Amino acid sequence: MATKPDAPPPQMPTDPATGRPLPPREQPGYYPGFSTLEQQNYWDAATRKLVLDRVARTLPIRFFTPEEVRTLAAVVNRILPQEDRAPARRIDILGVIDNRLFENRIDGYRYIDMPPDQEAYRIGIRAFEQMARTLFQRSFHELAIIDQERLIESIHDAKPMAAQEDWSKLNIERFWGLLVSDCCGAYYAHPWAWDEIGFGGPAYPRGYMRLEDGEAEPWEVEESRYGWNAPSDTLSDDERLHGSGQQHQTHHGTGGTH
């Protein structure tokens, strides 16, 4: 099969003052120098082992086929883009999803209008690929970022631009929830993501002493904001979503709260 050239590299987030691309950072976010991993001496043994293993591991791909990996990797890179992260500091998402599906770690239920998670992913990947073939005559991973995002957005909106038959095999809104939940579950489980958002991380047995007014513990870092614009051609920045005035209320949340 003749290979087509890969799509051009994605655009970088830009500096709002200069409009120039911001170089990738070791640690994006507004808490420069904050490192939860540096606090590991203060964690209990079981938690330390779990989190250090999470950082060190390279998960083999055992569930998805190489073709599925190409498509899903491109999708996942748009669901949670990481171009602002230095390449060595990007967080593996696809491996975590593959691992979950291979080991059949489910959340304890399946919606009656959904196939099992494994099948849902296979259907979804096939449908993304089919949309790309139908509309652009190329593989999904070869599309320009903006085109990938158009297709993804149509699934976010539950109005697929093509491959209606594939998408009719599941509830698209639930598939979207499954996909984004899994991506977020992988990314925000990583200590580098905790550093990015200023989350204190594991806190047993030391705990927190400064509970009010957003005050930092002595080992936490004060917020120091900088401006950044998402790549100009992206469809996924939230200002744009706000503009639509649409709230996504179709489905109920799934996590524990009370």
Add this chain to the structure above:
Amino acid sequence: MSEENETPLLGAFGEPSKPLHYLGPMQQIQPPRRRFKETETVDYVIVGVGSAGGVLLQRLARAGFSVIGFDAGPFWDTERDWVSDEAGSHKLYWNDLRITGGQHPLALGENNSGRGVGGGSVHWAAFTPRFHPSDFEVYTRDGVGADWPLDYQDIEPYYELLEQEIPVAGPAYYPWGKPHGYPYAPHPMGGVGDVLIKGCTRLGIGVSAGGPVAILSASRGNRPHCIYRGFCIQACKVGAKASTLITHVPDALEHGAEIRDNSMVSRVSMRPDGRADGVFYFDQQGKEHFQRARAVIVSGYAIETPRLLLNSACPGHEHGLANSSGLLGKFLMAQAGNVILGRFDDLIRLYKAPPAHALTEEFYETDPKRDFARGFAIQTVGPLPIAFARQMMTAKGLWGWGMRRTMMDYNHYASIALLGEILPWEDNTVTLADGHEGRPEARDRFGLPVASVTFNLHDNDKKMIEFGKNKVMEVMWAAGATEVVQESRYAHLVGGARMSRTPDSGVVDKFGRSWDVPNLFVMDGSVMPTQGSANPGLTIQALAARTADYLISHGDAIFTSSRRDLEEPPCRKTLSPPGTFTAGVPHLR
């Protein structure tokens, strides 16, 4: 890593010493051992050692009965098995398959379903408000829902008892329902509690700060006080948050109870004379066993309890055990739990402090000025990053750069939630996914049909949610938020094996004794006819303690007689775990 930080502190840093088993950093016990043979006939088997099962096990063992508590999950070692980590806590939930459907399907798993000794009380956020007196007579007052076959006065002594045994931290004067006070001091406020208080106060809405929660504000016995790390619903390694695993199970083991963990009860066994004689169960290797017992108590919660009884269908009980009314698995309830997220210019850092630390019940009762019956509470919640991202996915439709951007503002958000009373409806059900009569088909690894859950919101529920959600958003705006979004969701599960005054209107009587089988009991959240706007955990434990008193009062007659005595038992204060009672609890009578 410095030498000095390698030194174990409260057992928490190093590898715990074997073979002792940790329940919190200070409490160590011998791992539970097998005590009873299968050929031996024990007095009671309890199926599920959660909020209700843990209390029943402890009471019955202390009163001298031979008793085995079965649990499908493990007996936790809190130091080895639990982590201070969101993704690493997945194993705390009931992760086996269930099918969920209906017009407004319930999320299960981590949203509401525990597994392992301690059950849901391991991962509850631990708000422990009482039900209000009105909750027990919803039908009489409002013509909707159902009345309970018991009154507030019947359960009140057990509220007082359990609030001491747990114990509950909260204000000295709690104004809603029947006013009362709490034995342990309220907790200090976190950023989210401050938001709730500020917003409510500006709107003239009263607030309870620092409780009521089943979290220690001062140490007691071998349980340390709270360290405000915010991982309550990931299980409390600290041992400050109560679970029956640490509050009642150790005392049960001390008094001769057995816990048979990793044992999935598949069927209640019936004798030809219409009495239960034990349970069939699968061990971890998938081998089936039978345990003889004089009486069986099912405490598997709102999904697994109906499922077990339906799976126990047998000649004479073709539609499931204890189902002559046809109501088994019906009137399943969840509470509305919409989470409202508000962004503030100032930092909040919502991950600190227990998620549960302030609430208001100002809107709990029916208000004739509103267009729906019953009401709701407003409570703090504290989503950690993964949960928060998933909420933002729904609330703002985020993905991509927008998700990354909003998540970078995680520390600017506060989260408060609705806890609204959804009424019991007959079409909200647990059935078996057995492939019959149009039902889906799915089986677990033992070949048992899994539960199929159907859930629909009705008109009153929708009006309540709309009003309640808007009220919480109003509170968030009043607190000074610059952006307010919300995610619809449910919290908790109850119902499915409701208690009733008559055999044709429910599954069990007011003590949880099944109407059909005299030595078969159900005691857990599934017996509730209505649910109020209070988190159900305390009420489940109080009902369990009351049923224990009933069983103890009747002694061996439970095992032989079919006579149904509906007199309230005396409330025994001698059965509490040691060190429970302290002076200075304000009782307002």
